[in-house]
């Protein structure tokens with residue numbers, strides 16, 4: 022056995038095995054960046070029709086669904102429209118009992134009002150249905166190759182393979198997937214590396230690399246393996262896969278009202294109750310004046326006064342908000358997160374895999390003075406033989422290229438020390454001539470601490486080497502050896518990663534939106550500083566363990582900030598769960614994807630720009646249409662009450678207020694009801710498309726909205742009702 026440096030152990034009975042796959046070299050593998058340069062306008066998905074315009078065909082197609090929603094058990098969830106439905110029943114009964122053109126006209130239009138409201142929701146939901154269909158087909162029966170009693174590092178012949186339907190897979194099952202096969206469920210690659218076509222889920226046709234050990238280990242059921250062979254540990258329960266959740270989401274079946282929406286609903290319900298009381302108490306007064314009103318007139322008056330416009334459109338606005346994100350390839354798992362996104366002012370991002378491509382690879386070995394490069398390469402390789410992380414594999418690869426060849430036979434009676442984000446080190450302990458040897462590699466501060474604690478010394482140039490690698494934006498891993506000769510640092514491995522292209526410009530855009538960006542990384546402060554400068558973030562936090570990432574978010578939140586976090590690693594999961602908006606990269610680990618409340622299928626860290634815009638658009642649209650609705654109803658009161666009571670004895674004064682010169686009391690009331698119904702249909706496109714958001718101060722936005730939607734809401738009824746009245750007066754009996 023070749024032993025260039027004289028300390029290596031050769032023992033036959035290996036307790037730590039490196040599998041052929043783990044050791045397999047990945048010679049200069051072309052890795053498709055998970056995030057190509059994010060183009061300014063965002064990409065269009067082939068799978069999606071661009072949102073926005075509502076075609077009349079869509080309205081017609083959703084009509085049956087709208088009628089189905091008339092079921093009172095469904096309607097009762099929307100108090101305002103439920104009152105209208107009850108009113109429709111009352112006026113219909115009254116029209117049956119004492120028929121008149123007026124009574125039938127009113128009851129028909131009241132029913133139409135309810136149907137139009139349902140139509141808004143049905144159209145919003147209908148847009149997701151086609152997409153859900155495509156996803157369902159993707160999910161269709163796949164046969165899984167399940168491995169029985171399998172462990173990482175087993176030889177290929179040591180397990181039994183069974184073919185089972187994908188639907189039978191349970192968490193913790195292991196399955197093997199080879200080139201050309203469909204991944205049967207969501208999970209984590211535990212062995213191997215493969216190119217995966219995720220277009221079925223993401224709509225993006227460029228293949229992506231999925232590999233064991235690192236932060237790119239997550240795979241999604243329904244995607245296709247294009248090359249090689251991977252072993253996947255299943256993480257999802259049957260019926261709860263990512264595809265299942267996506268289907269439920271685009272269909273709107275799991276959508277829950279957000280707290281904001283609930284609050285608005287309560288406000289609308291209160292307004293409705295107030296108007297019911299007002300209208301009911303009107304009757305005795307009217308009776309006293311000898312102008313007793315029919316049930317039809319009272320119901321009609323009530324419906325024009327209660328906030329039907331926003332009541333009808335509220336749910337469609339919420340669905341459309343989620344849908345807008347789906348169109349941008351973001352799967353929002355909670356509506357609350359979408360709303361929170363509209364107010365986010367701090368964005369935390371992790372570095373590796375989010376700001377950088379995450380394909381951190383060993384570039385060179387830099388030994389300290391007096392240590393031969395081969396010794397460093399040899400030690401680094403031995404410490405990495407069983408290190409399944411991309412960093413570990415790339416070290417094995419680099420040292421092989423430099424002529425160091427160890428295999429499992431060289432590594433006996435040993436214990437592999439896996440990498441963890443807490444220790445920021447990995448390595449191996451093994452026996453050598455009856456004596457113990459340890460090798461560690463890892464973050465400079467962690468390795469130096471380890472060496473000092475074990476009584477070793479740190480050569481002066483070790484720190485210097487680490488710092489100069491870090492200052493250039495690289496990640497230094499110091500390698501230390503402990504044997505008979507003591508504990509000492511041999512040198513450093515220079516890991517290189519690349520900042521995703523185009524990211525600095527996008528961060529500048531975030532700054533313009535008033536959002537501060539903070540990079541949080543497990544890496545050392547010098548590397549963090551260099552990468553932070555290159556990426557153009559406002560602030561950074563280095564040497565962050567999962568706990569410190571979490572603590573940083575809590576601090577920001579305690580300071581009154583609404584925080585978004587984007588990350589991909591298992592070490593990001595706690596922070597993703599704590600953030601108000603937690604966006605997991607689709608390339609990331611399943612822990613990250615479980616923890617966040619959004620998944621970005623494009624794994625583009627600057628997607629937050631679009632997420633924030635979508636959130637703001639949702640909030641602004643809801644605000645604008647609420648303003649419009651309430652102003653509208655107030656105006657209707659002044660438009661029709663004079664016309665209604667102008668004829669009553671003693672109320673002639675009111676007749677003078679009939680400034681609009683409406684034809685007759687009944688045509689005034691009918692016109693108001695028709696107008697009230699048509700406004701809903703007219704606003705469906707706006708509710709779905711959303712009110713455009715242009716970056717500006719909250720004050721400007723408010724003024725603009727009050728100007729357009731408040732004033733518009735006040736004026737529209739006068740024009741609309743007058744126009745309708747001009748037509749309706751020709752209806753006989755008006």
Ligand SMILES: Nc1ncnc2c1ncn2[C@@H]1O[C@H](COP(=O)(O)OP(=O)(O)OP(=O)(O)O)[C@@H](O)[C@H]1O
Pocket residue numbers: 371372373374408410412413440441442445446447462463464465496497498541542543544545565590592
């Ligand atoms: N396989 C490994 N063996 C030993 N040390 C490693 C290994 N991988 C990473 N390290 C060291 O541990 C540090 C922390 O890693 P961690 O994954 O927590 O953060 P990171 O990936 O550098 O940054 P981020 O949190 O932005 O993803 C790294 O900066 C590196 O110095």
Ligand SMILES: [K+]
Pocket residue numbers: 324325326327328329330654697
């Ligand atoms: K109304």
Ligand SMILES: [Mg+2]
Pocket residue numbers: 236371373374590592
């Ligand atoms: Mg990481």
